[in-house]
Amino acid sequence: MSPQDDTKGNENVSRRNFLKKSGYALGGLLVGGVVGSLLTVGQRQAAPSPAPQTQSTTDYNQALMYFRPDQFRMVEAATERIFPADENGPGAKDLGVAYFIDHQLAGDWGFNARDYMRSPFFKGETVQGYQGRLNRREIFDIALQEMQNYSQRKYQKNFADLTEEQQDEVLRAFEKDEIKLTTISPSGFFRILRNATIEGVYADPLYGGNKNMGGWKLKNYPGNQMAYTNIIEKDEFVKMPPKSLKDHLHT
Template identity: 45%
Template sequence: MAKKEKNFSRRDFLKTSGIATGALIGGGLIGGLIGSNVSGNSGAGTASPAPGTANQGQMSVRGLQFFKNDVEFQVLSQAAERIFPEDDLGPGAIGLGVPYFIDQQLAGAYGENSKEYMQGPFFEGESTQGYQSRLKRNEMFRQGLILMQTEAQRRFNKDFVELDGGQMDEILTAFQEDELEMKGVSSLFFFRLFRMAVLEGAYADPIYGGNQNMDGWRMKGFPGHQASYINQIESEEFAEIEPKSIGNMNH
């Protein structure tokens, strides 16, 4: 069967913001409250869901490990969905469980930087030097999400989850263009870290909490972890193989 042609321009935000080929920094993943305190009102947690949240309620039964309430988690979810949106080729970040993947990673060694040297002195590093911040990744993520909410209030007088797609993109692009001030880290560094986390959640093995139903792999035609390719190795035609996770290799 011939390999199907796919429209890889599906990620409009990646294409139009010019970050599709941007450097990814901060290390791989595998290895305060937003709301009333930030927006100045107690209604942030009851905002109407933004487009793309239809299956969020169903997914919420999985529970959270790092985030303490649904408000900050919804900001994370909607920002991730803008970077990896759902379209006719498959689910976006929310449908793939990416927000839960990030939540789990921030609660663990990745978010705590527990396997990295985190002592001073701290200086602003060059782009080739990798992670240089005094902040742990989970501190960086929380600060970035608070700033997304703050910018939504300042620019549009709305909570981030109430914004339309273009307004969310404006704020995310401000991070990508390094136009916003963050403490202990540049907004560009945080944006790249966040974008990388979203992509890793979409394509990592499902045992880590993302890539739900292996749909990220299916969209790429990636077979996952196959025990053997003995039945396909001699074929001259493209073979479509049902993907397998590490979790079901023994099944």
């Protein structure tokens, strides 16, 4: 066989290999790095793909819906003084209570949508609850501004920048009506803030507070279990990890 025939033979073999490999690719293997591995059979193997990096999860429930950033810092600091962290567990800040209050103000609760809000308005007894024309959004806006003003007058600092002892003094002044305001009741605002703080600590995490169910864990509260049939007849106390409403979305 002449050298020319040998060259033609090599060309034919090369052409057949190319068509064969191309046929594999066109036959449905054109995904990912499969084609690359097919076209390098007998040659240097491709380096393995790097393992996917683990991305940190983001809690999208922790987003402001009503407060300005400066208002949020005040509420976060105030609620932490009402429910501070200690050796037993997290406080209001770590539990996301300020987000809970922010989300509530953004909804019906902030507008007093389910309350009777028509005049005439008279000062009622303590047991009667709030009697006035302002909704909770307006009360928070006014009270936070007055809290800032009082902190500036007394300590020449913003409330969020005060020491814990100074913040306690400001909150105590509101609680005891030592601050004279014409638009709102200082003690009335403090009661709303305190009640909202406790609710944020123990509400279902679905609503923005009680992060990681930390408030429930402090009380050994089981949260929203679907049933107790497996333990209801047991005499001893059964401690179980709490469950949120979100845990049952796909069950």
